[in-house]
Amino acid sequence: MEHNLYIYNTLSRKKEQFIPLHNNRVGMYVCGPTVYGDGHLGHARPAITFDILFRYLMHLGYKVRYVRNITDVGHLENDADSGEDKIAKKARLEQLEPMEVVQYYVNRYHKAMEALNVLPPSIEPHASGHIMEQIDFVQKIIDAGFAYDSEGSVYFDVEKYNQKHNYGKLSGRNVEDMLETTRDLDGQSEKRRSVDFALWKKASPEHIMRWKAPWSDGFPGWHLECSAMGTKYLGEEFDIHGGGMDLMFPHHECEIAQNQAGLGKDSVKYWMHNNMITIAGQKMGKSLGNFITLDEFFTGNHALLTQPFSPMTVRFFILQAHYRSTVDFSSAALEASEKGLSRLMEGYARLQKITASASTSLETVGLRAKCLDAMNDDLNTPIVISYLFDSLRIVNLIADGKETISSTDLEELKFVFKLFIEELLGLKSDNEANVSNEAYKKAVDLLLNMRLEAKQNKDWATSDKIRNELTALGFEIKDTKDGFEWRI
RNA sequence: GGUACCUUGGCCGAGUGGCUAGGCACCGGUCUGCAAAACCGAUUACGGCGGUUCGAAUCCGCCAGGUACCUCCA
Numbered sequence: 291m292e293h294n295l296y297i298y299n300t301l302s303r304k305k306e307q308f309i310p311l312h313n314n315r316v317g318m319y320v321c322g323p324t325v326y327g328d329g330h331l332g333h334a335r336p337a338i339t340f341d342i343l344f345r346y347l348m349h350l351g352y353k354v355r356y357v358r359n360i361t362d363v364g365h366l367e368n369d370a371d372s373g374e375d376k377i378a379k380k381a382r383l384e385q386l387e388p389m390e391v392v393q394y395y396v397n398r399y400h401k402a403m404e405a406l407n408v409l410p411p412s413i414e415p416h417a418s419g420h421i422m423e424q425i426d427f428v429q430k431i432i433d434a435g436f437a438y439d440s441e442g443s444v445y446f447d448v449e450k451y452n453q454k455h456n457y458g459k460l461s462g463r464n465v466e467d468m469l470e471t472t473r474d475l476d477g478q479s480e481k482r483r484s485v486d487f488a489l490w491k492k493a494s495p496e497h498i499m500r501w502k503a504p505w506s507d508g509f510p511g512w513h514l515e516c517s518a519m520g521t522k523y524l525g526e527e528f529d530i531h532g533g534g535m536d537l538m539f540p541h542h543e544c545e546i547a548q549n550q551a552g553l554g555k556d557s558v559k560y561w562m563h564n565n566m567i568t569i570a571g572q573k574m575g576k577s578l579g580n581f582i583t584l585d586e587f588f589t590g591n592h593a594l595l596t597q598p599f600s601p602m603t604v605r606f607f608i609l610q611a612h613y614r615s616t617v618d619f620s621s622a623a624l625e626a627s628e629k630g631l632s633r634l635m636e637g638y639a640r641l642q643k644i645t646a647s648a649s650t651s652l653e654t655v656g657l658r659a660k661c662l663d664a665m666n667d668d669l670n671t672p673i674v675i676s677y678l679f680d681s682l683r684i685v686n687l688i689a690d691g692k693e694t695i696s697s698t699d700l701e702e703l704k705f706v707f708k709l710f711i712e713e714l715l716g717l718k719s720d721n722e723a724n725v726s727n728e729a730y731k732k733a734v735d736l737l738l739n740m741r742l743e744a745k746q747n748k749d750w751a752t753s754d755k756i757r758n759e760l761t762a763l764g765f766e767i768k769d770t771k772d773g774f775e776w777r778i
Numbered sequence: 779g780g781u782a783c784c785u786u787g788g789c790c791g792a793g794u795g796g797c798u799a800g801g802c803a804c805c806g807g808u809c810u811g812c813a814a815a816a817c818c819g820a821u822u823a824c825g826g827c828g829g830u831u832c833g834a835a836u837c838c839g840c841c842a843g844g845u846a847c848c849u850c851c852a
Binding site for chain 2: 320321322323324329330331332333334335336337339376461462463464467468512533534535536537538539540541563564565566567568571572573574575576577578607610611612615616617618620622623624625626627628629630631633634636637640670672673675676677678679680683686687689690692745748750753754757761766767768769770771775
């Protein structure tokens with residue numbers, strides 16, 4: 291496989307050339323959502339980031355198995371209701387079955403992802419469907435001597451593990467520091483050390499989601515599902531593990547420890563982390579209560595939003611920043627992205643109508659190589675987009691008849707635009723679906739052709755009447771050199 | 779308190795030693811019956827101080843401000 295893809299590996303804190311473990315196949319695992327609430331902008335970031343990687347790896351010719359989990363069990367809350375499963379709590383409040391809540395939010399998540407043009411992963415395993423695998427995994431860690439049973443719960447012995455291995459190598463912290471600085475937490479009395487973490491948690495009597503295990507009726511610890519499901523579907527060693535930066539510690543650190551303890555190996559070759567979305571410089575998150583759900587973006591129904599924003603605008607907004615940078619949300623920034631995207635997509639549509647000339651007057655070759663270089667440099671989508679805008683200017687000049695292009699160069703330009711806009715960045719025109727009806731399109735064309743006639747007769751009253759009334763109905767009319775363009 | 783990261787023009791956001799990123803906004807112009815679009819041009823930058831260097835937004839030090847993780851989190 292000939293390519294030059296470099297990706298940033300959190301483990302080494304360097305960009306490394308991507309070389310898969312198995313020739314032409316790539317295994318990729320990304321932490322998916324916890325389904326006890328609607329997806330928000332923060333959920334869109336990893337989904338889109340790793341969608342880009344998924345698409346690009348396939349473009350390079352790899353056969354990719356992309357696993358993105360659904361977390362639907364066992365996340366502990368650390369407030370007054372300590373020890374209660376988040377999903378179980380919500381279920382009781384709403385008088386619903388836990389799995390009903392899960393299904394509801396999974397459906398909504400899928401709908402939002404589809405709207406964002408995020409390709410579905412190859413496998414989307416639920417934690418609740420892999421309890422046996424998790425119990426087996428706990429047993430392996432106990433057998434290896436790195437976990438202990440305490441009153442029905444099983445904890446990972448971090449200090450013992452750290453004597454042989456390096457707990458903290460991903461997030462860059464050391465166990466001694468943490469022992470001194472970790473705060474007191476509920477349930478800590480069962481643990482030998484504050485840094486130890488749960489592999490299996492005994493369920494309290496009122497806890498609804500519970501399963502039988504050798505140690506107690508309970509539920510798996512919250513880092514275990516990724517170890518169990520990642521290795522089940524991708525093998526004990528696989529290429530890429532992704533997720534948000536906030537999962538680096540403790541989640542991914544614990545996962546590394548679990549795999550090393552239970553399987554005797556480092557399972558993941560490349561760890562990748564997307565950065566956070568901020569709002570007024572502060573992280574957008576459930577716990578802070580400052581998040582905006584994806585549905586709220588699409589409907590504009592939120593105090594911070596001045597208008598609705600289409601899924602494609604949201605996608606484009608996210609792609610205009612590099613995935614390892616924070617990106618600061620504001621309605622003004624979204625509006626800027628919306629206009630930029632609209633200009634790009636209109637230019638892309640215009641490109642399809644360009645006719646070739648005998649020769650090319652402005653250089654357009656080299657675009658493909660430049661864009662590929664940017665992708666290869668740790669998926670630098672903002673740079674790809676900047677090159678597309680550079681070429682867009684040339685497209686518009688040609689469309690205006692100010693420059694010319696040969697048929698071979700035109701074919702190349704069309705190919706590259708399609709490749710990057712549609713296939714790799716996954717952008718599509720928002721309003722295409724709205725005007726799918728041929729008869730409807732022809733009716734609008736008919737009206738505008740009548741306007742064209744009126745214009746040729748210098749009948750400005752009729753011509754303006756048609757334009758103004760169509761505009762009032764929500765159409766956008768643009769005159770061109772010898773015709774018109776319209777959109778809704 | 780510990781650890782890590784960040785500070786770029788009106789706004790968003792690339793860029794790691796020399797070469798105009800890009801988008802949005804704004805201003806001037808071309809085109810147009812008018813408008814929109816498109817195109818051309820102009821303007822506005824690298825938190826502060828010091829150091830290294832022929833040369834620093836980019837490397838080093840100090841200071842200021844901010845954020846994240848250490849607790850569920852994308």
